Amino acid sequence: MGQQKTKKIEKEEPIKEEVKKPAEKIEEKKPEVKPAAKPKKAKAPRVRGQKWTAAKEKIGQKDYVIEEAIELAKSTNNAKFDASVEAHINFQLAKKSKEPIRGMVKLPHGTGKKLNVAIADDKLIEEITKTKKTPFDVLLAKTEDLAKLTKIAKILGPKGLMPSEKSGTLTADPKKTLEELNKGKISYKTDQFGILHQILGKISWDDKKLVENYQTMLSVLPKNQIKSVYICSTMGPSVKVSL
Numbered sequence: 001m002g003q004q005k006t007k008k009i010e011k012e013e014p015i016k017e018e019v020k021k022p023a024e025k026i027e028e029k030k031p032e033v034k035p036a037a038k039p040k041k042a043k044a045p046r047v048r049g050q051k052w053t054a055a056k057e058k059i060g061q062k063d064y065v066i067e068e069a070i071e072l073a074k075s076t077n078n079a080k081f082d083a084s085v086e087a088h089i090n091f092q093l094a095k096k097s098k099e100p101i102r103g104m105v106k107l108p109h110g111t112g113k114k115l116n117v118a119i120a121d122d123k124l125i126e127e128i129t130k131t132k133k134t135p136f137d138v139l140l141a142k143t144e145d146l147a148k149l150t151k152i153a154k155i156l157g158p159k160g161l162m163p164s165e166k167s168g169t170l171t172a173d174p175k176k177t178l179e180e181l182n183k184g185k186i187s188y189k190t191d192q193f194g195i196l197h198q199i200l201g202k203i204s205w206d207d208k209k210l211v212e213n214y215q216t217m218l219s220v221l222p223k224n225q226i227k228s229v230y231i232c233s234t235m236g237p238s239v240k241v242s243l
Contacts, residue, residue, distance in 0.1 A: 052078065065242055066214055069231040070207050070210050070211055070231060072231075073232050082203055084203070085200045085232075085233055086232055088195060088196070088197055088232070089218075100190040103220060104167065104168035106185040106186075109209040110201075112199070112201050112205070117181055118139050119174045119175070125149070125152055129151060134155065142171070143171065167187045168187060169187060200214055228243075
C-alpha cells in the first residue's frame with residue numbers, strides 16, 4: 001500500500017472585527033475672561049501751606065498790569081532764598097502744527113542764572129557718545145559740523161539740546177554766540193503743551209529791571225497766539241497779567 005500523504009489542515013484564524021472607538025469629544029474652548037481692571041486711585045488733592053493760601057487770597061482772581069503783577073509776585077514770595085521771578089506764557093497753537101515757538105532774544109538785564117554752555121567739537125562728541133552724559137545747559141556748534149552731530153542726535157534730541165538754526169545754537173561763529181549768551185541772550189522754546197516758561201530775573205532785583213525783561217520777551221513773541229500770561233516767584237502763587 002502506498003503511503004497516503006496526510007495533508008495538514010491549517011486552522012484558519014477567526015477574522016477579528018475592528019472595534020470602532022467612539023469619536024473623541026472636541027472640547028469647545030471657552031473664551032478667556034480677563035480680570036476686570038482695577039480702578040485707578042484718584043490722586044489726592046495737593047495740600048498747600050497756610051502762607052501760600054494766604055498769599056493766593058491776597059492776589060485774588062483779578063488780572064493785573066505787569067507792574068502790579070511783578071510787585072505782587074515779589075510780595076507773596078515765601079522762599080528764604082533769592083528766588084527767581086518767572087513768566088509762564090500760554091499759546092494757542094494751530095492744531096495741525098506741532099512746531100514749538102522758539103528763538104533767541106537778548107534780555108536787557110539777563111536772567112540772573114548762569115548757563116553752562118559748551119561748544120561741540122570732535123572730543124566732546126566722542127565723550128558724549130561713550131558716556132551718554134550731557135553736562136551742559138546749552139550746546140553750540142558750527143553749521144558745517146551738523147553732520148557730525150547726527151552721531152549723538154538720539155542723546156541730545158530728547159533733552160532739547162540738539163543745536164539748530166531756529167534756536168540760534170547752530171551758527172557760523174559759536175564763540176561769538178557764547179559771548180552774547182553771557183551778556184543776557186537766551187534761547188526760548190514752548191513745551192509740549194504750548195507753554196513758554198521763562199525766568200525774568202531775581203526777587204532781589206528792582207521792579208524796573210524785571211518789567212523791562214518781560215517787555216523785551218513779549219516783543220519777540222506772536223501776540224495773536226498768546227492765550228494767557230502768569231507771573232510768579234519760584235515757590236509762590238501765580239498772578240495773571242492782563243494782555
